Amino acid sequence: xxxxxxxxxxxxxxxxxxxxxxxxxxxxxxxxxxxxxxxxxxxxxxxxxxxxxxxxxxxxxxxxxxxxxxxxxxxxxxxxxxxxxxxxxxxxxxxxxxxxxxxxxxxxxxxxxxxxxxxxxxxxxxxxxxxxxxxxxxxxxxxxxxxxxxxxxxxxxxxxxxxxxxxxxxxxxxxxxxxxxxxxxxxxxxxxxxxxxxxxxxxxxxxxxxxxxxxxxxxxxxxxxxxxxxxxxxxxxxxxxxxxxxxxxxxxxxxxxxxxxxxxxxxxxxxxxxxxxxxxxxxxxxxxxxxxxxxxxxxxxxxxxxxxxxxxxxxxxxxxxxxxxxxxxxxxxxxxxxxxxxxxxxxxxxxxxxxxxxxxxxxxxxxxxxxxxxxxxxxxxxxxxxxxxxxxxxxxxx
Amino acid sequence: xxxxxxxxxxxxxxxxxxxxxxxxxxxxxxxxxxxxxxxxxxxxxxxxxxxxxxxxxxxxxxxxxxxxxxxxxxxxxxxxxxxxxxxxxxxxxxxxxxxxxxxxxxxxxxxxxxxxxxxxxxxxxxxxxxxxxxxxxxxxxxxxxxxxxxxxxxxxxxxxxxxxxxxxxxxxxxxxxxxxxxxxxxxxxxxxxxxxxxxxxxxxxxxxxxxxxxxxxxxxxxxxxxxxxxxxxxxxxxxxxxxxxxxxxxxxxxxxxxxxxxxxxxxxxxxxxxxxxxxxxxxxxxxxxxxxxxxxxxxxxxxxxxxxxxxxxxxxxxxxxxxxxxxxxxxxxxxxxxxxxxxxxxxxxxxxxxxxxxxxxxxxxxxxxxxxxxxxxxxxxxxxxxxxxxxxxxxxxx
DNA sequence: AGCTTGTTTTAGGGCGCTTTCATAATCTTA
DNA sequence: TAAGATTATGAAAGCGCCCTAAAACAAGCT
Numbered sequence: 001x002x003x004x005x006x007x008x009x010x011x012x013x014x015x016x017x018x019x020x021x022x023x024x025x026x027x028x029x030x031x032x033x034x035x036x037x038x039x040x041x042x043x044x045x046x047x048x049x050x051x052x053x054x055x056x057x058x059x060x061x062x063x064x065x066x067x068x069x070x071x072x073x074x075x076x077x078x079x080x081x082x083x084x085x086x087x088x089x090x091x092x093x094x095x096x097x098x099x100x101x102x103x104x105x106x107x108x109x110x111x112x113x114x115x116x117x118x119x120x121x122x123x124x125x126x127x128x129x130x131x132x133x134x135x136x137x138x139x140x141x142x143x144x145x146x147x148x149x150x151x152x153x154x155x156x157x158x159x160x161x162x163x164x165x166x167x168x169x170x171x172x173x174x175x176x177x178x179x180x181x182x183x184x185x186x187x188x189x190x191x192x193x194x195x196x197x198x199x200x201x202x203x204x205x206x207x208x209x210x211x212x213x214x215x216x217x218x219x220x221x222x223x224x225x226x227x228x229x230x231x232x233x234x235x236x237x238x239x240x241x242x243x244x245x246x247x248x249x250x251x252x253x254x255x256x257x258x259x260x261x262x263x264x265x266x267x268x269x270x271x272x273x274x275x276x277x278x279x280x281x282x283x284x285x286x287x288x289x290x291x292x293x294x295x296x297x298x299x300x301x302x303x304x305x306x307x308x309x310x311x312x313x314x315x316x317x318x319x320x321x322x323x324x325x326x327x328x329x330x331x332x333x334x335x336x337x338x339x340x341x342x343x344x345x346x347x348x349x350x351x352x353x354x355x356x357x358x359x360x361x362x363x364x365x366x367x368x369x370x371x372x373x374x375x376x377x378x379x380x381x382x383x384x385x386x387x388x389x390x391x392x393x394x395x396x397x398x
Numbered sequence: 399x400x401x402x403x404x405x406x407x408x409x410x411x412x413x414x415x416x417x418x419x420x421x422x423x424x425x426x427x428x429x430x431x432x433x434x435x436x437x438x439x440x441x442x443x444x445x446x447x448x449x450x451x452x453x454x455x456x457x458x459x460x461x462x463x464x465x466x467x468x469x470x471x472x473x474x475x476x477x478x479x480x481x482x483x484x485x486x487x488x489x490x491x492x493x494x495x496x497x498x499x500x501x502x503x504x505x506x507x508x509x510x511x512x513x514x515x516x517x518x519x520x521x522x523x524x525x526x527x528x529x530x531x532x533x534x535x536x537x538x539x540x541x542x543x544x545x546x547x548x549x550x551x552x553x554x555x556x557x558x559x560x561x562x563x564x565x566x567x568x569x570x571x572x573x574x575x576x577x578x579x580x581x582x583x584x585x586x587x588x589x590x591x592x593x594x595x596x597x598x599x600x601x602x603x604x605x606x607x608x609x610x611x612x613x614x615x616x617x618x619x620x621x622x623x624x625x626x627x628x629x630x631x632x633x634x635x636x637x638x639x640x641x642x643x644x645x646x647x648x649x650x651x652x653x654x655x656x657x658x659x660x661x662x663x664x665x666x667x668x669x670x671x672x673x674x675x676x677x678x679x680x681x682x683x684x685x686x687x688x689x690x691x692x693x694x695x696x697x698x699x700x701x702x703x704x705x706x707x708x709x710x711x712x713x714x715x716x717x718x719x720x721x722x723x724x725x726x727x728x729x730x731x732x733x734x735x736x737x738x739x740x741x742x743x744x745x746x747x748x749x750x751x752x753x754x755x756x757x758x759x760x761x762x763x764x765x766x767x768x769x770x771x772x773x774x775x776x777x778x779x780x781x782x783x784x785x786x787x788x789x790x791x792x793x794x795x796x
Numbered sequence: 797a798g799c800t801t802g803t804t805t806t807a808g809g810g811c812g813c814t815t816t817c818a819t820a821a822t823c824t825t826a
Numbered sequence: 827t828a829a830g831a832t833t834a835t836g837a838a839a840g841c842g843c844c845c846t847a848a849a850a851c852a853a854g855c856t
Contacts, residue, residue, distance in 0.1 A: 052811095052812085055812065064835075065835065065836045066836085067813095067836060069813095074813095076814095078832090078834060078835095079834065080835095100566035101502045101503045101566070101811095101812085102503050102814095103812080105500050105812080105843095106812075106813040106815090106840085108450075108841070112548065117537075119541060124749060125534055126524055127530040127531050132524040132525040133522055133525050136521075136522035136525055137522075139549065148550050149549050151537065151546060151549055164495055169842095170546070338706065340738040450841095452841095452843090465806060465808095465845085468843065468845090475805090476803060477804065496843075497841090497843075500842035501844080503811060503812075503844095504842075504844045505811090506811070
């Protein structure tokens with residue numbers, strides 16, 4: 001269904017880096033010692049930024065004041081067209097680029113949005129479908145606005161001070177991915193909120209809090225998946241959930257209950273397994289499912305990754321996924337399309353979620369209070385969509 | 399053909415630019431209006447950063463000079479333990495955080511490393527195995543050094559000034575992914591090099607240039623893959639290459655020639671196809687392969703993604719990959735393990751490549767010229783590894 | 797105490813840019 | 827054409843932090 005992502009290619013890279021290793025009279029401590037263009041009559045104490053062309057140079061060359069150069073570059077205030085041209089010409093001639101850091105400094109804002117990712121040792125975070133799609137969406141959002149994103153990793157369980165990047169003015173706002181419902185994080189967000197620092201959570205909500213959130217309707221998504229299994233004739237449906245610290249795990253659990261209830265079935269505690277969204281945890285679950293034997297005729301897995309591991313484990317035990325046991329996954333990742341049998345899964349618009357979060361955050365950061373009145377927070381909940389494939393073929397004889 | 403584009407577009411908001419229009423004591427346009435802690439006797443002109451606690455406050459409270467506070471926080475120069483404690487206590491009491499932007503400004507370096515990614519419309523860049531693995535590696539590298547990375551998108555064909563982020567002091571160095579061998583980029587890198595700005599290319603090298611590069615030995619990787627096919631009894635081996643703008647495409651082509659030559663075979667031009675690393679291009683290639691009929695008995699594809707598309711296309715034409723036609727992919731992505739039949743592929747240590755690139759770049763950026771002598775550039779070429787699976791089972795009767 | 801070393805702290809200038817306020821240039825209109 | 831209204835420009839004060847140079851303090855000797 002998405003023939004798009006293909007586009008890119010994957011392989012190429014090369015790099016080199018040319019730093020300037022050595023130093024010389026012009027300041028050894030400068031990270032860019034010699035090679036930056038030197039201003040003709042540089043001063044002695046070229047501690048940093050050595051030969052940088054500044055506004056002052058442009059002003060002098062154009063025969064105007066620095067303030068005027070500033071106005072031209074920010075396109076603010078009235079100015080004569082001729083002045084403007086003079087300044088631009090001088091700037092071009094000198095190859096002047098405003099110093100973004102100095103600007104941020106003067107303005108008191110960085111112009112960056114932060115992306116806080118959980119640091120999980122050994123896990124290639126970007127390589128998980130979930131993160132990568134959301135990141136793509138966020139990337140698109142910030143790109144459209146011409147701003148950059150600062151990616152930061154934080155250990156999810158450490159007590160972290162989320163306000164730090166704001167106070168240090170590294171970011172103007174943040175998007176949090178993979179947040180957990182654990183005390184350290186609850187407290188972190190509460191403080192952020194209290195301080196009025198703009199942030200958006202993706203795919204995670206906290207009971208009783210009104211933070212800005214973009215997520216998907218996982219309860220409904222799971223409900224439909226389980227309902228689909230029920231309608232396909234399955235009755236003993238196991239639920240392989242992910243870590244309970246994620247609100248979406250709980251959401252799905254509710255959907256599972258609702259579907260069973262509607263069908264007049266009683267959920268059986270032993271059919272509810274807990275994994276951690278990893279493939280290995282799905283693989284491990286296969287052992288348990290195998291033990292349960294005939295007590296299970298279908299499994300709903302909270303993500304595709306676990307479903308893939310589960311199928312592998314089942315195959316190794318001689319149980320044929322899609323035939324002996326129906327399987328439904330979640331996320332509708334690439335893996336769902338490629339697996340054997342192809343995996344029925346629930347599509348989640350991760351890309352849009354990321355995009356939405358980025359745009360909403362940027363909107364808020366850039367809003368000027370007098371012109372627009374923004375609600376203090378918002379909760380956008382996108383809908384999911386079941387994609388049926390062979391792994392959940394109707395139960396034979398149904 | 400691309401179900402993706404639908405995704406967003408219309409619905410979301412746009413953001414207005416963020417100049418702060420006007421000022422006043424409490425400054426409504428301030429992105430963090432009221433809620434930042436207000437200093438008790440704040441001055442009138444609280445243009446930005448409103449009530450930020452600064453070094454000055456800490457100094458006053460601790461009864462020392464600002465310089466001392468600075469030294470304590472940078473842990474530089476001699477100081478009495480008692481002074482240090484006084485300062486730290488005051489800082490804690492006031493909840494002081496050094497302003498990172500001001501620091502960057504004073505230092506003339508940002509403390510960020512830039513990650514330049516190609517902007518390809520509609521493509522979920524992060525979701526490709528290639529990029530995501532490398533990114534994970536880079537992420538790990540910068541995390542270890544406690545610095546952050548600034549992700550930026552650049553259109554690969556536009557004439558871009560790569561020096562801009564350096565000149566504007568947003569980054570101290572950059573890593574480039576997905577660079578192309580096209581004039582605009584060649585020129586961009588040349589300028590960067592001339593200016594002595596530190597950068598590293600991943601998986602791309604330019605003939606005649608000595609930029610710092612981290613890549614893998616794709617010639618050898620392809621050579622081994624093709625040799626494997628030859629040893630498995632195949633003789634008419636087609637080569638589905640990716641876009642020639644990537645140096646690794648050329649590298650692989652050399653490997654292909656070398657393997658054939660060694661086997662005493664003459665490469666046939668019509669067996670060399672060009673895709674663009676996308677799944678659809680692989681799918682399209684299936685038509686051509688089918689046309690060639692018995693003239694082809696195996697295909698080496700320059701990445702797994704194309705191989706997957708190719709297999710799909712072949713299946714639709716009644717050709718069974720792995721039986722009627724052997725297939726070998728490249729990258730050893732998840733898809734290779736999941737495809738049906740499982741795809742023989744060439745493992746490339748993308749994660750390590752990213753990690754290596756980040757570490758090398760940071761090392762150079764942080765090197766103090768007087769203590770360490772670094773080579774002007776380096777070229778790290780990691781080795782690949784063939785992973786044999788069912789898609790290249792030996793030719794029947796071989 | 798007076799001197800000399802050595803250690804710890806402070807003063808002060810500067811980084812490049814934004815913004816207010818005052819001044820200078822230009823334009824209206826009576 | 828002079829007074830008033832407008833518009834364009836410049837001067838200057840920060841923003842918060844780093845760093846050099848120099849001052850202040852402490853200790854060791856004679």
